[in-house]
Amino acid sequence: MNDVTARAKLSPAGGSPPPDQPLYANRQKVYPKAVSGPVRRAKWAVLVVCLALYYLLPWIRWDRGPGAPDQAVLVDMTHGRLYFFFFEIWPQEVYFLTGLLILGAIALFAATSLFGRVWCGFACPQTVWTDLFMWVERKIQGDRNERMRLDKAPWTAMKWRKKVLTHAAWLAIAMATGGAWIMYFNDAIELWPKFFTGQAGAGVYLFFWLFTGTTYLLAGWAREQVCTYMCPWPRFQAAMLDENSLVVSYRAWRGEPRGKAKAEGIGDCVDCMACVNVCPTGIDIRDGQQLECIGCGLCIDACDDIMGKLGRPKGLIAFETLKNIAASEGATRSMSPCAARTEAGMGVRHVPNFIRARTIIYAGVLAAVVAVMLGAWLLRQEVTLAVLRDRAPLYVRLADGGVRNAYTLKIANKTRDAGTLTLALESHAPLTLSIQEAPEAGPNRFTVNTRADGLTEWRALATLPPGARMRESTEITFRLLDARGRTVARTDSVFLAPHEEHRR
């Protein structure tokens, strides 16, 4: 029995064997056409600002005094410090960074609920670098049609030259991108001569090549595939949009039925494909809202250009709410295509409702996070006192029957000046404080040194004299005082003693 008959027997009666169907699809290469207009200008502006910030920020200097790095933005992994202009955080304050990320996420939600995927279309690094790479490609290989012709053409010297030049330019940009990345983690001015002479550390070169490679691959080759297949954001942004969000939309009620410009009884869309040709993800906006659309609005510029040439009103594709689209559609359903239909459809539009439950909630959460972060920043102590109570043993019984607790005190001085402070123990119980290495400065007070931009550690012993009556757990307070007696930092802890019966 051969395979064909076996298959025929297993198939249901009357069913023909299924044709081979692809489970994996080839990528349809996208050749976006150059376009000009207000949206394109806005995109260029965002691109220039973002890239300028990214490439130049590490080179900005900021004087922090001697012994401290003078780079304005620096993540110092070796010493565990993050510098941002006037701001400096220690590893235990990384929550400022977390807060910033939370802020960014909520701002992203808020922006999406108002204007759709503006982040994707304008400011996302994938979009910005892809835009830059496409610009380079266009400068070397020409616009859409020329590039399509070039790709189909045989491999002549001219094609080789253009392709090699394109990839060389991409790699150069990618290397600049990887090169800028490592400057955020090292002193840029110290690093770059070392970098070019091969004296930088292995980690520096690893991250340089990692970011060079990913930039080249993602912006040169993967492009819209990143947005469509890799990025999680398109998958859940639909939950943040609603019918009141301003999203890139095709006014089908005005454009349809589409047809030749001179034909009778057709809408404003002349089916010129300009919107499709400029699309960086290669989709047709006239198919409605779709996952692949990054909301860049280049189709708006392309369509407005055509409408202008035809003398028809602009805005066949526009940033428009789905609610208005539906309203216009309802108002013009019975009308045949004509200028009056366009007017009627535009007449029933409402001003987009930006203040609604969703945006109020996002704004509220945003304000709350800002307030918390601002509060944390304003209340940030420059000198902190951490008290680590010994847990083994919980308490020590002394020869005379007294009880002692031990504490490790860590004084972090985040300023640039070493100073001397007074450490005081406060308690309602008759406790005696002793610190072996520190000179005494009065009852239960010791003079402690701090280290500029550093940590000092002290072992403090608190002793309860024999016979003193005391609960098993008593709250105590360690306080750091400056020369004028003002509290610099205070931290609460407890003093533990055995149960009365065992405290003979």
Add this chain to the structure above:
Amino acid sequence: MPTKIEKDALTGTDTTGHEWDGLKELNTPLPKWWLYVMYATIAFSLVWVILYPAFPIRGATGVTGWIAREAVMQDVAAANERMAPMLNRIREATPQQIAADPDLRAFAMAGGRIAFANNCAGCHGAGGQGAQGGFPSLADDDWIWGGSYDAILQTIRHGIRAGESDEERTSMMPRFVADGVLTVPQVNDVAAYVASLGGSTDDAAAVERGKPLYADNCASCHGENAEGNRDVGAPRLNDRIWLHGGDRHAIARFIANPRMGVMPAWGGRLDPATMNMLAVYVHALGGGEN
């Protein structure tokens, strides 16, 4: 079994032809490069298997000969090299000198904490709190053999009654009942007296009877006033700290048949720098004396 491929009315996408209880699956093909990425990871893993040890079989080391243990040893060697200058200074210094220098002290405290956890905590507890039954607390202010830097270092280096060093600390308390020195009632009386020194008195008559017995039998080592004698490791008995229990019965049991504690000599096991760090660390646990 795929049967019939249809076009889905809503999405315009072909179905795969699969159908389960009326549910049909849409065919949305995955990009081919994704498949190639999977092939690339398989190729990567094959290269990895050839280069690095990947199978739990003896001899399957991979052609690079890379061994995790060697990598760790290299890291350890590098760390030791980084620490060497500091350790050399600590080796040459006395514990007092280390304690007086903030940098050396910080290093010794950190190193001492690790060395203590590795070598000492088994008997003396993680925080040096000790345990009843012969494991003295190192955090209190009562020392059997002395709590100065020198005394602590001496104890660490030569040990106690371990028979490992000529300079070890050693002494022996007689087994008063087992050796027939005292009778059981006499021991009970001495125990009552000793317990009263620590503050617990419940049998005044026994205390009175025990007092002369103490003077005759115990005072030579533990002192007239039970203040102890660190030269022979005789613990102080007039305080509230008891190594083997402080009630009358526990004391009586101990007098009748004492158990002498043993501590190994660490001089042959630990580097002098480690012992110096341990001395500084133990001294700082709370009970250090000048």
